[in-house]
Amino acid sequence: MPRDSRIAAIVGINEYPLRVVGPGTNALQIKASCAAKALEDAGFTWQDVDAVYDTGTDQGIGGLGICEYFGFKPKVIDNTSVGGTSYEFHANHAMRMIAQGKCNLALITYGSTAHSDRRAIGTAGATGQGVSNMLNNMEDPWGLTLIGNYAMVKQRHKHQYGTTDEQFAAISVATRRHAMRNPEAVKAMTDLEFVGVREISVEDVLDSRIIAYPLHLLECCMVSDGGGAVLIASPEMARNARKKPVWIIGAGEATKYRENGGDITVSAGAQSAPVAFAEAGVSPSEIDILMAYDSFSITVMCMIEDLGFCTKGEGGDFVSDGKLHFDDPRKPTINTDGGGLSSNHPGARGIFLLMEATRQLRGESTSQVDGAKLAVAVGNGGQLGSRHATGVTVLAAD
Amino acid sequence: MAPLRPQPRFPESDTESFWEATKRHELTYQTCNRCNGVIFYPRRHCTYCGSDDTGWNVSQGLGTVYTFSVIVQSRHPAFKDLGAYAVAYVDLDEGFRIMTNIVGVQDPTTDIQCGMRVKLRWEDQGEGEVSLPMFEPA
Numbered sequence: 001m002p003r004d005s006r007i008a009a010i011v012g013i014n015e016y017p018l019r020v021v022g023p024g025t026n027a028l029q030i031k032a033s034c035a036a037k038a039l040e041d042a043g044f045t046w047q048d049v050d051a052v053y054d055t056g057t058d059q060g061i062g063g064l065g066i067c068e069y070f071g072f073k074p075k076v077i078d079n080t081s082v083g084g085t086s087y088e089f090h091a092n093h094a095m096r097m098i099a100q101g102k103c104n105l106a107l108i109t110y111g112s113t114a115h116s117d118r119r120a121i122g123t124a125g126a127t128g129q130g131v132s133n134m135l136n137n138m139e140d141p142w143g144l145t146l147i148g149n150y151a152m153v154k155q156r157h158k159h160q161y162g163t164t165d166e167q168f169a170a171i172s173v174a175t176r177r178h179a180m181r182n183p184e185a186v187k188a189m190t191d192l193e194f195v196g197v198r199e200i201s202v203e204d205v206l207d208s209r210i211i212a213y214p215l216h217l218l219e220c221c222m223v224s225d226g227g228g229a230v231l232i233a234s235p236e237m238a239r240n241a242r243k244k245p246v247w248i249i250g251a252g253e254a255t256k257y258r259e260n261g262g263d264i265t266v267s268a269g270a271q272s273a274p275v276a277f278a279e280a281g282v283s284p285s286e287i288d289i290l291m292a293y294d295s296f297s298i299t300v301m302c303m304i305e306d307l308g309f310c311t312k313g314e315g316g317d318f319v320s321d322g323k324l325h326f327d328d329p330r331k332p333t334i335n336t337d338g339g340g341l342s343s344n345h346p347g348a349r350g351i352f353l354l355m356e357a358t359r360q361l362r363g364e365s366t367s368q369v370d371g372a373k374l375a376v377a378v379g380n381g382g383q384l385g386s387r388h389a390t391g392v393t394v395l396a397a398d
Numbered sequence: 399m400a401p402l403r404p405q406p407r408f409p410e411s412d413t414e415s416f417w418e419a420t421k422r423h424e425l426t427y428q429t430c431n432r433c434n435g436v437i438f439y440p441r442r443h444c445t446y447c448g449s450d451d452t453g454w455n456v457s458q459g460l461g462t463v464y465t466f467s468v469i470v471q472s473r474h475p476a477f478k479d480l481g482a483y484a485v486a487y488v489d490l491d492e493g494f495r496i497m498t499n500i501v502g503v504q505d506p507t508t509d510i511q512c513g514m515r516v517k518l519r520w521e522d523q524g525e526g527e528v529s530l531p532m533f534e535p536a
Binding site for chain 1: 403404405407408409410412413416417438439440441465466467468469470471472473474476477482483485486487489493495497498499507511512513530
């Protein structure tokens with residue numbers, strides 16, 4: 001049984017509607033726009049925000065720059081920056097600060113113009129410039145791309161467990177199906193000039209070109225523009241929100257590195273998920289909606305296993321029998337907004353996991369699962385094959 | 399000619415000894431004198447116990463491919479026209495895992511497997527410069 005205590009809730013969300021913003025809009029403007037609309041969604045005002053969570057990487061001195069830009073003088077500033085899952089870390093931290101009475105309304109923001117900046121995130125490789133340190137001195141010479149980093153994990157997963165490309169492809173297929181039901185995702189794929197904005201088959205995935213063996217194009221996320229805002233409130237404020245609160249009932253965070261003798265197929269989620277589920281008082285089998293960071297097919301495969309939805313190494317069978325689709329009665333359904341693969345990935349995706357989980361638990365998704373009561377958002381920050389963080393946030397409907 | 403691939407840059411006090419040794423074609427790694435932990439990547443302290451009492455050792459250069467990817471699309475100027483090339487983690491017999499390239503194969507997508515035995519092959523970067531430790535089938 002999920003625990004009854006209600007200490008913090010998501011009360012407002014806004015996802016920036018465009019994935020190609022073009023010139024004239026910057027990341028900070030995206031954040032401020034989403035913050036205002038999330039406050040509208042929650043029924044609160046600019047003056048109500050008393051805590052700001054942002055990676056603080058866009059301007060000025062960490063959180064100082066972003067707070068000045070917004071015009072907030074918050075009681076709590078948190079600039080945890082651990083890549084794409086920073087936002088699960090932020091939500092979890094906000095829950096704890098609210099529980100301690102340090103703040104009442106926490107704003108999480110994200111904005112990026114990765115597409116318009118023409119950032120080749122997945123294929124650029126290391127620049128070999130900037131500050132010299134242990135990591136870039138040991139890794140820059142080999143020509144590893146970000147996609148190659150994840151591909152190394154997929155390769156080992158295939159070797160260790162016999163997982164097939166067909167099984168990995170099932171993740172892309174389910175996600176695209178959900179994307180085709182989401183008008184913003186369809187517009188995203190259209191604006192980003194995807195070849196074939198339509199549902200895809202396992203064969204389509206396997207026929208798409210290899211970017212970094214063994215990862216195919218259709219196993220890789222898009223590079224879009226975008227952003228969003230999430231508001232987390234105390235129970236007292238949540239009761240006055242415009243919509244039903246979505247409660248944060250469990251939280252866990254962990255990290256993992258390239259280690260001598262380490263198992264690359266096991267993500268940090270194996271550490272953070274048990275903590276989050278124990279706090280929530282739920283088991284993975286009870287989860288209706290799994291919002292798993294789909295930077296690549298392999299990321300989802302590892303999250304499903306490491307969160308305990310199935311035994312380690314059996315993710316291939318688990319994902320390929322259709323249960324991930326929104327209209328299949330079995331649990332869990334994944335990435336109902338269309339995911340990073342087919343809806344939104346401006347470089348970091350963690351905040352969108354929280355937002356779509358919230359939509360599902362409010363009954364607002366374009367691929368709504370009837371009666372969805374429990375969701376989990378699991379992010380992957382950094383790079384799965386070298387160093388990464390995995391934040392897990394368990395959410396419950398009111 | 400393609401531009402030089404990214405090189406390690408100095409001064410950098412954690413990895414400079416490692417790269418200096420490559421000029422002598424020595425693949426070096428650290429062990430902890432307090433807890434015997436094998437420390438890699440190089441740094442001043444032991445990652446297992448925090449001790450700064452560590453020592454350098456020279457590897458025999460024999461190991462096993464832990465995993466790899468064959469990079470088909472790279473936009474980096476040094477790599478984009480190279481054709482498909484393999485990046486791997488190799489587990490050295492002494493117990494440390496290094497990121498590297500696998501070379502000396504016809505077709506990297508078919509000729510490399512996880513678990514394959516490999517041996518060190520130095521790729522010199524120029525007179526007086528560091529040498530890159532790569533691996534080929536043993």
